[in-house]
Amino acid sequence: MVYDLYYWAEIPGRGEFPRLVLEAAGAPYRDVVRLPEEEGGGMAAMSAFQEGRGPHIPFAPPFLVDGDTVVSQAGVIAAYLGEKLGLAPESxxxxxxxxxxxxxxxxxxxxxxxxxxxxxxxxxxxxxxxxxxxxxxxxxxxxxxxxxxxxxxxxxxxxxxxxxxxxxxxxxxxxxxxxxxxxxxxxxxxxxxxxxxxxxxxxxxxxxxxxKIAAYLKSDRRLPFNENGIFRHYRELDGE
Ligand SMILES: N[C@@H](CCC(=O)N[C@@H](CS)C(=O)NCC(=O)O)C(=O)O
Missing domain, CATH: 1.20.1050.10 (Glutathione S-transferase Yfyf (Class Pi); Chain A, domain 2)
Structure with missing residues (x-):
């Protein structure tokens, strides 16, 4: 089973929380928006999902599609994946x-x-x-x-x-x-x-x-933080 992760293509943002779980587990997944449109990817794929395929319509990315199951909210997706992929506690x-x-x-x-x-x-x-x-x-x-x-x-x-x-x-x-x-x-x-x-x-x-995380961090799948994302570095907002 290949997981489909939907998130903005240019920032790590909140998509990175589920992505790290997929990477740490070595699970097969597609970063759908980063794929070319000819392969069913791009922004069109994300919009189509949010507009058309009910009944489980995510409010905002990131969201994960696992067969018939749709999960949104970064923390909830991370938990869902962690529990399925052996990256959750035992008790x-x-x-x-x-x-x-x-x-x-x-x-x-x-x-x-x-x-x-x-x-x-x-x-x-x-x-x-x-x-x-x-x-x-x-x-x-x-x-x-x-x-x-x-x-x-x-x-x-x-x-x-x-x-x-x-x-x-x-x-x-x-x-x-x-x-x-x-x-x-x-x-x-x-x-x-x-x-x-x-x-x-x-x-x-x-x-x-x-x-697996060490290998991922060296790969081009790991996007750098930037000023379009969640964590932004503005000198005037930092201080000791
Ligand atoms: N609480 C949600 C927040 C989701 C969220 O705000 N996603 C952003 C990108 S990081 C977005 O695209 N929001 C569009 C919107 O809120 O209209 C989560 O943790 O996943």
């Missing part, structure tokens, strides 16, 4: 909690996005710069620390080096992507605070060297 309690972690990571991602778009997602960054500066200060000082401290506490309490259970899961892959995104968007701030979270740092490195 029921840990499996449930891993889902909570993935959705909390999605919240953190949304907040990182809202730093550069605090007034409206349909407006240009240039039209909301003063508000973005205010939002960025609060995000850097309060929210980044609160999220990272929570992940650190989870790793400490769990005792295995992972966020939930005793093996690498989609929740860990999500933390990897969040930390990489924060490092890209807020390099100065991350340099100052990262050292306070040694468990998080170690887990990010564990993910980076996982065999």
């Amino acid at each position: 029921e309690a840990d499996r449930q909690f891993a889902r909570s972690i993935a959705l909390t990571t999605a919240d953190a991602v949304a907040e990182a996005h809202d730093v550069h778009h605090p007034v409206g997602i349909g407006l240009y960054y240039e039209d909301q710069k003063p508000e973005a500066r205010r939002r960025a200060a609060e995000f850097r000082e309060e929210r980044m620390v609160k999220f990272l401290r929570w992940y650190e506490k989870l790793i400490e309490a769990n005792g295995s080096g992972y966020l939930a259970g005793r093996r690498l899961t989609y929740a860990d892959l999500g933390l990897f992507q969040l930390v990489e995104g924060l490092r890209y968007a807020f390099p100065k701030r991350m340099r100052v605070i990262e050292g306070d979270y040694p468990g998080v740092r170690a887990l990010v490195e564990t993910v980076r060297v996982q065999e």
Whole structure:
């Protein structure tokens, strides 16, 4: 079974959360929008799906199509794939909690996005710069620390080096992507605070060297962060 992942072709964005799970598991998948139209890809394929093929119509990308099953919401897709592909914890309690972690990571991602778009997602960054500066200060000082401290506490309490259970899961892959995104968007701030979270740092490195992830990160399937995406680096929004 080949999974179909639908997401914007030019940014890693939220599509990267399910994509990392597919890559870490070595699962066969198509990044549909990145394919040529002659092969059933391109933006037309994504629009057609959102307009035409009910009853399960996703509100926004990313979404995954697995036969008759359609799943949207980055954290939910990551959980769905992780549970199917052996990248979820074993016990029921840990499996449930891993889902909570993935959705909390999605919240953190949304907040990182809202730093550069605090007034409206349909407006240009240039039209909301003063508000973005205010939002960025609060995000850097309060929210980044609160999220990272929570992940650190989870790793400490769990005792295995992972966020939930005793093996690498989609929740860990999500933390990897969040930390990489924060490092890209807020390099100065991350340099100052990262050292306070040694468990998080170690887990990010564990993910980076996982065999399939290491190969993926070197491939051209891995898109760099950029200023059209969720994690954007604007010098004026970063600070120690
Ligand atoms: N909560 C959703 C958010 C989805 C979302 O906002 N997707 C963006 C791209 S990252 C989009 O294309 N949104 C279109 C829209 O909201 O109209 C998730 O985590 O997947």
